Amino acid sequence: MSSIKKCLFPAAGYGTRFLPATKAMPKEMLPIVTKPLIQYGVEEAMAAGITGMAIVTGRGKRALEDHFDISYELEHQIAGTDKEELLNTTRHIIQRCTFSYTRQIEMKGLGHAILTGSSLIGNEPFAVILADDYCVAEGESVMGQMVKLFEKYQCSIVAIEEVPSNETYRYGIIEGQEEAEGIYRISNMVEKPGPEEAPTNLAIIGRYILTPDIFEIIEQTPPGKNGEMQLTDALLVQAKQGRVIGYKFRGRRFDCGSVEGFVEATNYTYARQKR
Ligand code: G1P
Numbered sequence: 269m270s271s272i273k274k275c276l277f278p279a280a281g282y283g284t285r286f287l288p289a290t291k292a293m294p295k296e297m298l299p300i301v302t303k304p305l306i307q308y309g310v311e312e313a314m315a316a317g318i319t320g321m322a323i324v325t326g327r328g329k330r331a332l333e334d335h336f337d338i339s340y341e342l343e344h345q346i347a348g349t350d351k352e353e354l355l356n357t358t359r360h361i362i363q364r365c366t367f368s369y370t371r372q373i374e375m376k377g378l379g380h381a382i383l384t385g386s387s388l389i390g391n392e393p394f395a396v397i398l399a400d401d402y403c404v405a406e407g408e409s410v411m412g413q414m415v416k417l418f419e420k421y422q423c424s425i426v427a428i429e430e431v432p433s434n435e436t437y438r439y440g441i442i443e444g445q446e447e448a449e450g451i452y453r454i455s456n457m458v459e460k461p462g463p464e465e466a467p468t469n470l471a472i473i474g475r476y477i478l479t480p481d482i483f484e485i486i487e488q489t490p491p492g493k494n495g496e497m498q499l500t501d502a503l504l505v506q507a508k509q510g511r512v513i514g515y516k517f518r519g520r521r522f523d524c525g526s527v528e529g530f531v532e533a534t535n536y537t538y539a540r541q542k543r
Pocket of ligand 1 (some may be wrong): 380459472473
């Protein structure tokens with residue numbers, strides 16, 4: 269049993285970069301080959317021993333709930349045919365996990381989305397997966413690696429990777445002391461800095477483990493970049509107390525929030541499935 273029991277999935281965003289595909293469909297339902305992005309995220313959490321999935325949705329996102337449910341009509345139709353096994357992965361998830369949902373009424377940033385999810389989490393450390401960062405790893409899943417690290421450090425953990433310096437403006441950027449190979453004790457973090465303000469090129473990617481005091485900190489943190497409630501700013505409060513670790517994970521991440529990253533992830537996954 270994992271020390272982290274719940275994973276929060278902020279999934280209320282509009283996905284405007286994928287219009288018109290995302291006009292009537294949640295961006296988290298975009299498939300990489302035949303599986304929607306959100307399912308890869310849920311499977312990664314499960315691989316880390318997590319069974320409580322908490323999803324922050326918004327208007328037009330009902331397909332997410334339907335996806336993690338039984339479709340009697342469909343199952344009846346394909347029962348006894350060779351198509352039946354195609355639903356095995358979702359059946360397996362539904363049998364093992366519980367799903368809870370809440371709606372984010374207004375989009376006020378990632379910090380706000382996390383705060384909206386607090387009623388689904390309660391007072392315990394929890395994982396966060398941003399499904400449009402699609403992560404693959406040989407062996408242990410990225411979240412599985414992070415849960416192990418949490419067991420050792422007992423503080424918030426953010427996944428990081430090096431990005432080209434002309435791309436820092438797209439990420440939260442960290443600075444810190446490398447305590448062990450690929451493990452940084454974070455001292456500073458900045459949300460989406462330009463190349464001049466970026467302290468390093470170590471970018472946060474969409475995998476976090478957060479201690480529950482983060483909720484109160486988010487509430488007390490003034491709006492940051494773009495006038496939004498930024499998780500990065502709230503994490504900085506914990507970082508100043510030496511309570512945030514940056515972890516260069518083993519594996520590869522595709523930015524499926526961009527069309528290029530999405531196509532790359534699709535090609536990569538398709539090629540591997542054919543092998
Ligand atoms: C969010 C965070 C940012 C992080 C990124 C990872 O930004 O605010 O710090 O680097 O996720 O994907 P978003 O991509 O939602 O703009």
